[in-house]
Amino acid sequence: MTRPLLSIDVEAEIRKLTGQRFKTPADYAVELLKWAAAQRPMRIDISISRACFSLSHDGDGLSPRLTRDLSALFDRRRPDDERHEALVTIEDEAPELLAAFAVPGCRVRIATPSGTRVTAYEYTRDGVMLRVDAGDDDRLTISIRGRGRDIDLERSLLREAGRYSIVPVFVDGERVNHGPKLDDTVVQVDLRNERLHGVVGLPSKSDLVRVVRLKRGIRVEEKLLASVGGMILHAVVDENEDDFDATSGTLRRAGRRLYRRMAEMYDELTDDRRARAVELLLTRYEHTREPELLQGIRAFAVASGQPLDLAGIRRFAERGALYAISLDEPLRRYDLSGRTVLRLTARQRRFLEKELGAQLSVPALRRGDRGFFAAVARFRKSLSERLSPRFGGSAGRPVADEDLSPEERGFLTAVRAEIRAGAFSLPGEARPFGLRFRMAERQRRPLVRVERSDGANEYRVSRDHPLVRSMVDAYRVSPAFLYPALASLAEGHDGYADTRAEAGLGALARLT
Numbered sequence: 001m002t003r004p005l006l007s008i009d010v011e012a013e014i015r016k017l018t019g020q021r022f023k024t025p026a027d028y029a030v031e032l033l034k035w036a037a038a039q040r041p042m043r044i045d046i047s048i049s050r051a052c053f054s055l056s057h058d059g060d061g062l063s064p065r066l067t068r069d070l071s072a073l074f075d076r077r078r079p080d081d082e083r084h085e086a087l088v089t090i091e092d093e094a095p096e097l098l099a100a101f102a103v104p105g106c107r108v109r110i111a112t113p114s115g116t117r118v119t120a121y122e123y124t125r126d127g128v129m130l131r132v133d134a135g136d137d138d139r140l141t142i143s144i145r146g147r148g149r150d151i152d153l154e155r156s157l158l159r160e161a162g163r164y165s166i167v168p169v170f171v172d173g174e175r176v177n178h179g180p181k182l183d184d185t186v187v188q189v190d191l192r193n194e195r196l197h198g199v200v201g202l203p204s205k206s207d208l209v210r211v212v213r214l215k216r217g218i219r220v221e222e223k224l225l226a227s228v229g230g231m232i233l234h235a236v237v238d239e240n241e242d243d244f245d246a247t248s249g250t251l252r253r254a255g256r257r258l259y260r261r262m263a264e265m266y267d268e269l270t271d272d273r274r275a276r277a278v279e280l281l282l283t284r285y286e287h288t289r290e291p292e293l294l295q296g297i298r299a300f301a302v303a304s305g306q307p308l309d310l311a312g313i314r315r316f317a318e319r320g321a322l323y324a325i326s327l328d329e330p331l332r333r334y335d336l337s338g339r340t341v342l343r344l345t346a347r348q349r350r351f352l353e354k355e356l357g358a359q360l361s362v363p364a365l366r367r368g369d370r371g372f373f374a375a376v377a378r379f380r381k382s383l384s385e386r387l388s389p390r391f392g393g394s395a396g397r398p399v400a401d402e403d404l405s406p407e408e409r410g411f412l413t414a415v416r417a418e419i420r421a422g423a424f425s426l427p428g429e430a431r432p433f434g435l436r437f438r439m440a441e442r443q444r445r446p447l448v449r450v451e452r453s454d455g456a457n458e459y460r461v462s463r464d465h466p467l468v469r470s471m472v473d474a475y476r477v478s479p480a481f482l483y484p485a486l487a488s489l490a491e492g493h494d495g496y497a498d499t500r501a502e503a504g505l506g507a508l509a510r511l512t
Helices: 010-020 027-037 064-073 080-093 095-101 151-162 244-264 271-288 310-319 346-356 372-387 406-420 466-477 479-489 507-511
Strands: 044-048 053-057 107-114 117-124 129-132 140-145 169-171 185-192 196-203 209-215 218-225 234-239 323-326 341-344 397-399 436-441 448-453 456-462
Touching (some): 010 080, 027 044, 027 053, 027 151, 027 218, 064 107, 151 169, 185 234, 196 244, 209 244, 244 271, 271 346, 310 346, 323 346, 341 346, 406 436, 466 479
Parallel strands (some): 044 169, 436 456
Antiparallel strands (some): 044 053, 107 140, 117 129, 209 218, 397 436
16 A cells, blocks of 8 residues: 555644644643633642642533544544644634643543533543542542653743632632732723723832733733833733734723823822832923823922912922922922922922923032032032933943844844934934944843943843843744834834834734
8 A cells, every 4th residue: 555645644643733823831721721711610729749630620521522632633543634633623612722642651531511411531642541430539630740841840831820710719729810900000990891801000109111912811921111202101901812912902902091191190199109209200201291290280399388289399490590499308408498399209399400401500509508518518419410312321331243142133123223323212312323223231131221432322232131032032933013112112212203104003902
């Protein structure tokens, strides 16, 4: 008998679908959790030990067809075309279930309710399927025994994947879910429409857009994006369909409402949340110029009296010189008589000087603070503040282009081309000529630091920062990712504002 010219390598298909698609040895456990969540359970229990991984739930059991297809797929005595057809059917009905067979040399036991009884089967990768005693199982249970498991990673990934679930998820007896909520925000609001539900908020610390996407309550993806248009938000969303463009539109609208709401309830916030609210509002205002973001917000402290809002400061500026000192400086050092003196953070000072187009004066010192050494100390502090680079302090060690990977060189070349051609403008840089962009080592934070070199600014990009590595990987996949990368490197500045039609903007651009 001659061998067919075209044959189906079912074993290769099984290897590809059960294990080779996973990044870590523990990803199979998360896939099984996704499958369990789709079976409409009221509770999911997971037990992890060195000997065995076990998942059980009280949702739907396996259909008779799925049970037969699993038996056919792992029976090497069956014809290849029959096994291939069974594999296709399983892919259509329950593709996550194949993850149970990802552990090398595993034995998989599945107990499933069937009418009033529970039936149990044991599958092996060597082509044997046995019907076994169901024991005490009264719910659908999947147990996996095999080599090469990482039980610590399994626990970690399952806790993270199940934390937003509404359905209770227990790992080794500990409940790990708390529903779709955000832990650390200044203000947040629930989301619900015909295609998604979740929560969106303005974060207390991060300066990135972070979106956790769920499917039936289980985390499937986390997106870290650059702030665009000064909008910084975190969200957890459970979507009925995979359409991130539509989700971005919903988040954009919710973000606008949140910024206005944060401005309206500013006086009700605690002191630490007020400080963060001011940072967020100033950043957003610098991009959008929406008056309501700062209207009536008394965020600028004074040495004596009630804090001022931006309109009040403008009125003082119209009368003459404005005085300001650092918020952390003692008042006793200065002669405050007959003056309104602002007490500002460095961020607030930069904002006001840019907004008013004028330098803020320092009030005269009291007599005891006019000595030589006091003057030297003030000069050093002032010089440090004035020369502090816009994106941080001391830079990392620059790396020569020839020492970069091809992917890093390609990304850096594209960044340089966009800036030097004038397509993407950097804030505070009137001319793109002479600017230099280099990768730098041992500079994990922030993304970019600026060094003055030969009369021009040199922008050093943190080679080791996780977000920079993500930018390089994303650009390698598609040049369209250059836009959010540039926006992130420029602290959310929309450098394509005047050339938007040529920018090739995607969903992220619509978050403005």
